Each structure stands twice: as C-alpha cells, then as structure tokens.
Amino acid sequence: MTSRQRASSPGRLPQRVSSGRGRAKAGVVGLVAVALTAPFVGPAQAAGKDPAATGHRATQRAMDAAVRAGTPGVTAHARDARGTWSAASGVGNLRTGEPRGKNDRFRVGSITKTFVATVLLQMEAEGRLSLDDSVEEHLPGLVRGNGNDGRAITVRQLLNHTSGLFDYLADEKYVETYLLGEGYLKHRYDTLPPEKHVGVALAHKPLFEPGAEHRYSNTNYILAGLIVESVGGRTYEEEVRDRIIRPLGLKATSNPGNGIHLPRPSSRGYSKLFQDKPDRIDDITEMNGSQGWGDGDIISSAADLNRFYNALLRGRLLPPKQLKAMKTVARPPGTPDAEYGLGLARYTTSCGTELWGHGGAMVGWLTMAVSTEDGRHQLTFNYNGDWDAPSMAKIMDAEYCRS
Secondary structure: OOOOEOOOOOEOEEOOOOOOEOOOEOOEEOOOOOOOOOOOOOOEEEEEOOOHHHHHHHHHHHHHHHHHOOOOEEEEEEEEOOEEEEEEEEEOOOOOOOEOOOOOEEEOHHHHHHHHHHHHHHHHHOOOOOOOOEHHHHOOOOOEEOOEEHHHOEHHHHHOOOOOOOOHHHOHHHHHHHOOHHHHHHHOOOOOOHHHHHHHHHOOOOOOOOOOOOOOOHHHHHHHHHHHHHHHOOOHHHHHHHHHHHHHOOOOOEOOOOOOOOOOOEOOOEEOOOOOOOOOOEEOOOOOHHHOHHHOOOEEEHHHHHHHHHHHHOOOOOOHHHHHHHOOOOOOOOOOOOOEOOOOEEEEOOOOOEEEEEEEEEOOEEEEEEEOOOOOOEEEEEEOEOOOHHHHHHHHHHHHOOO
C-alpha cells in the first residue's frame, strides 16, 4: 500500500513496466500503478432503490468514464443513510457484448487479507494466540534460511506487513511462470499449495529486520493462513466460512479451493498479459483458485463485501480491543507515513474524507471496498479488467466528495 492510500490496490498483478518490481525488478506489485488503455467502450446501465440512486450520479459518471477509458466493465454497490444503490457500466463479455451485471461475483484478490486478519483477531480474543507470538510458535521450523527466522517475526508483523519477508509475487521466475504471457496461459490451471509460495519467498533474503519498515508482502498472509490452520486445527477456508461467511449470510462469498470457475452470476475477466503487446487482451476468467489462497483467493460480490466491512467496522465481528488493534496503523521508523493496520488500510480521498477498507488485484480483476469508520457509508466496486487502477481513485472521490 502507498502512503495516504489513494486507489492503488494491493494484489497479485505484474507491474507492466520494464523496470518493474521490488525496488528495481519487473514483477508482481503489491499495488497496481500503471494504467494501460484498451480499445473497447461499452454501454452503461444503472439501477437503485430510490432515493439513494439519485445521490450516486457522480459515481455512475466516474464508472462510465472508466469504461470510456478502456476498462471493459464496472460493477458497484453503495449503502448510506438513504439506502442501497447498485449499478454497472460497460460489458461483462467482450465477445458477446453482454452488459456487466450489478450482482456479479468476482475474484476479490487481497481483500481476502481482511478476512484472514479478522479470523486471527477473533482467535486472539478467545485466548488461543497472541499477536506477539512468534511465527515459530505456530509454524515451527517453517520460516528458516537465507537470514529468514520465524523466531524473530511476530503474528502482528505478518498482519501489518512489517515482517521484512520477501513477497513471493516479486520473484521474477514466479511472475514469468504464473502471471505473465504464455507462462500464465500454460499454468493457469495448476494447483499451487501455500507451502510452494512460502518456499519461493524464503529463497530470498529478508528485505529488512522485522519491525524496521512497512513493506507490503503477500507472503505474510500465506503464513497467516497457515497459522489459522495451526491454531484452529482445520482448514483456513472452514474457519472463514464458519466465523464470517455463514454468520453474516454472505451468500455470494466463497473460497474456491482448487476450482477454476466463477459461480454465477459473473462476468468474464480480462488481462493484458503480454508486455510487448499492450493492445492484446486475454480472457483469463478461468484459473485455479489455489494460486491465491490466504493472500487473495476469495470470490465475492460488491454487496457482500459491503455487508462484511459494515459488520467489521461496527463491531459485530471483533471486540473493541481487537478492532482497535486492527485500525492501529504500522509506522516503523523506516516508513513513518504507512497507513496499514492489521489487514485493514486507511485511505484519504481528495476532499479529505477518511475511509477504511482494502483494495484487491487479481489477474483480470481490480476491486476496491471502502467505508467510513462508522460503517454507515460504504462503496465497493470491481473492474473486470486489470490495467487501469489509477481511475479507481476518481470513483472513490465521486462517491465521497459529492456536495
């Protein structure tokens, strides 16, 4: 996450620039920062419950503008004191021209991290672990080698990205094999266990001593998911389902396991996989869900994500102590302007409105879910194309900076 979080979305996408990722190398970014334009412009549609619909015209216009700029389609859901509003713009299928659906399900990417952090904080409230436990206590012997030491890293440091662990999505070979070009198309159906991701990360030296800086790393949440399983004695997916999805009635939300399909209703997802062919757009809708896991595998809808963050921020999922910890942003000396808590980010719009939530990027998808701190005004929206993250800030501003 960037300082004073604008609309960049932590996730699983390659930064499409030749100088690229980490501090100097091409690869996957924690935030998608480079906008590319696709040629397609599609029709817009919107529907809502009056009177709320009349209060979101600027948001609809910003969504339409994103489509005119090249994003295939946008789906959104908002809720505030006037009610709920659902809208869509553009298309969900470039081949058929079918419009983007208002109730679409999509891959949420790193928004998964808020679910994982919530489960671990619930476990802390139950006395089953402490945020100050070392990773070694729960995953003995796993984080070792190349200067990496699980004995020196705490659960808290995983959740707020101050562990110093290398982001496995920054590994150049991993990127070329699983996230770009022919590599992605060849391996999109491969099952990848979380231990593989950990192994990729531990082949690299740590980026800094634990606690010295804040640096977004998807590896942290692979380990967090494994700790959920160690403490709970069952799968991470079962814990998320029984602690969050079922109690909140999130009927459009699921963990895909190693399934490759999106549940219906859903649109197609699109990506520009080839850096040397910026106008080429590939349909990447089908992919093995295990390639995300605890750092980014969940499938959901905009309405479900609003329900989740509403419940979270209004104290339905965590006691006050744990919710306060979740909203305590990491500000180590090396990165004093960080705005990331425990699986929850703080954003500020251009008009100064402070929001809490998370962004998510997955190959083919960009998502933003944000809310005022009291949970009363929420917006979640999703692009079914992954190349125009910068325009997401304009949609947030349109929703929260209207007069």
